[in-house]
Amino acid sequence: MPQPPSAASRDEPVIRERGDACPGALRLHAADDGFLARVRIPGGLLTPRQASVLGLAADRFGDGHLELTSRGNVQLRGLDDGCGAGLAKLLDGAGLLPAPSHERVRNIVATPMSGLEGPARPDVLAWARAFDGLLCASARAAALSGRFLFAFDDGRGDVAALNPDVTVLGGPDGRALIRLGVAADAVELAAPHAARAALLAAEYFLDTADAAGTRAWRVSELPPEHPLDEAEFTRRLTAAGIEAAVVTEVAWPYAPPPRPWGAGTGDRTHLCVLPPLGRLSTEQWRVLVRVADRGGRELRVTPWRSVILPSAGTSRPVHGAALIETAGLVLAPDSPWEAVTACTGRPGCAKSLADVRADARAVAERARGPLPVHWSGCERRCGHPRGTAWVDLVATPDGYRLGAADPVAPEELAAALAAARNQPRVSEAAVKK
Numbered sequence: 001m002p003q004p005p006s007a008a009s010r011d012e013p014v015i016r017e018r019g020d021a022c023p024g025a026l027r028l029h030a031a032d033d034g035f036l037a038r039v040r041i042p043g044g045l046l047t048p049r050q051a052s053v054l055g056l057a058a059d060r061f062g063d064g065h066l067e068l069t070s071r072g073n074v075q076l077r078g079l080d081d082g083c084g085a086g087l088a089k090l091l092d093g094a095g096l097l098p099a100p101s102h103e104r105v106r107n108i109v110a111t112p113m114s115g116l117e118g119p120a121r122p123d124v125l126a127w128a129r130a131f132d133g134l135l136c137a138s139a140r141a142a143a144l145s146g147r148f149l150f151a152f153d154d155g156r157g158d159v160a161a162l163n164p165d166v167t168v169l170g171g172p173d174g175r176a177l178i179r180l181g182v183a184a185d186a187v188e189l190a191a192p193h194a195a196r197a198a199l200l201a202a203e204y205f206l207d208t209a210d211a212a213g214t215r216a217w218r219v220s221e222l223p224p225e226h227p228l229d230e231a232e233f234t235r236r237l238t239a240a241g242i243e244a245a246v247v248t249e250v251a252w253p254y255a256p257p258p259r260p261w262g263a264g265t266g267d268r269t270h271l272c273v274l275p276p277l278g279r280l281s282t283e284q285w286r287v288l289v290r291v292a293d294r295g296g297r298e299l300r301v302t303p304w305r306s307v308i309l310p311s312a313g314t315s316r317p318v319h320g321a322a323l324i325e326t327a328g329l330v331l332a333p334d335s336p337w338e339a340v341t342a343c344t345g346r347p348g349c350a351k352s353l354a355d356v357r358a359d360a361r362a363v364a365e366r367a368r369g370p371l372p373v374h375w376s377g378c379e380r381r382c383g384h385p386r387g388t389a390w391v392d393l394v395a396t397p398d399g400y401r402l403g404a405a406d407p408v409a410p411e412e413l414a415a416a417l418a419a420a421r422n423q424p425r426v427s428e429a430a431v432k433k
Contacts, residue, residue, distance in 0.1 A: 025037050040107060057090050060086075067279050098132075121154040150167075165220075187237065270312065273309060275307070376394045
């Protein structure tokens with residue numbers, strides 16, 4: 001499997017004049033369809049009770065739907081003005097707001113199948129949980145932007161391909177690699193120190209960003225004269241009592257996202273559920289909660305807007321796969337919804353030029369192809385895929401544009417999109433935001 005293209009180098013350093021405006025569970029974003037809350041789910045891990053509370057919040061305060069994000073988080077839309085205190089109390093009671101001062105910086109993704117496929121790979125979800133505790137306890141870490149991303153990869157290379165700011169890659173013999181940004185080199189250390197080392201990496205970034213004076217939000221925004229250096233990071237680890245060494249020119253692995261799959265053989269199986277366009281009604285969400293409650297008692301929200309349900313029952317009293325498919329959610333790996341994503345579009349976003357979700361549904365069956373496609377309502381391309389080649393479909397005042405081509409006539413859109421999905425057109429490296 002070829003590795004995905006890396007992010008393009010910058011022509012000029014990014015200079016931020018303000019803090020980031022990423023929404024959180026406490027800082028709500030005003031959208032055209034009401035307020036929006038983004039609830040961080042470190043490692044994508046939810047208990048059935050926590051998931052139930054999210055569904056309750058969507059019904060009590062929002063529009064009765066939940067959205068999965070490209071960082072494995074959950075968004076609530078259509079929130080009423082003035083609901084902030086009630087929402088915060090509800091989420092806090094379920095353990096979804098352990099550190100209010102840090103809730104927007106808990107951007108932590110992890111290999112969603114980690115620990116479910118035998119002992120050959122480390123269980124990095126345990127590392128992610130430990131790291132979340134350290135992150136929330138660090139006063140310094142509260143200065144991170146809401147866009148800074150941590151990834152804990154069990155060695156297969158799935159979440160490492162998302163261009164995180166700090167990547168922890170599990171390795172054999174109880175070792176781990178720490179990568180800063182998209183560097184070719186890494187720092188190797190003993191796996192029990194991985195969570196603490198990831199926090200020290202974030203603090204190193206903050207020190208470097210302060211020295212640069214550009215108010216960088218992410219590692220990729222640091223100016224060339226203020227890079228993160230693996231040798232300096234190693235010295236910091238050593239000073240903290242962590243033995244580490246630089247490893248040069250690492251052959252970084254790559255694995256594609258998990259595909260949807262349903263019931264296998266036996267009474268228990270892991271399910272990978274794909275909600276079309278990453279959006280579920282609370283009724284659909286409660287089906288997932290019910291299956292999880294009778295199975296492995298957890299839900300794993302992935303950065304590819306799907307949900308892993310470990311050890312789901314496939315027989316009475318709860319046949320998980322049957323309930324999920326009846327609810328209109330996808331378990332088949334050949335679904336037209338596989339690798340189709342979209343921004344919010346109209347009517348939720350004032351900047352959007354089209355109802356991208358409705359348009360995607362209208363042509364999904366006739367516009368299949370192996371490459372992922374992202375529907376964007378404007379040039380910002382919010383929520384586009386990370387770390388892989390993808391087809392770029394952008395709404396304009398004159399219709400949709402594929403890549404750099406002229407807008408496509410509505411009657412020709414399905415055929416043109418199907419052709420584009422069978423031939424690479426654009427990667428993240430080609431999109432400068």
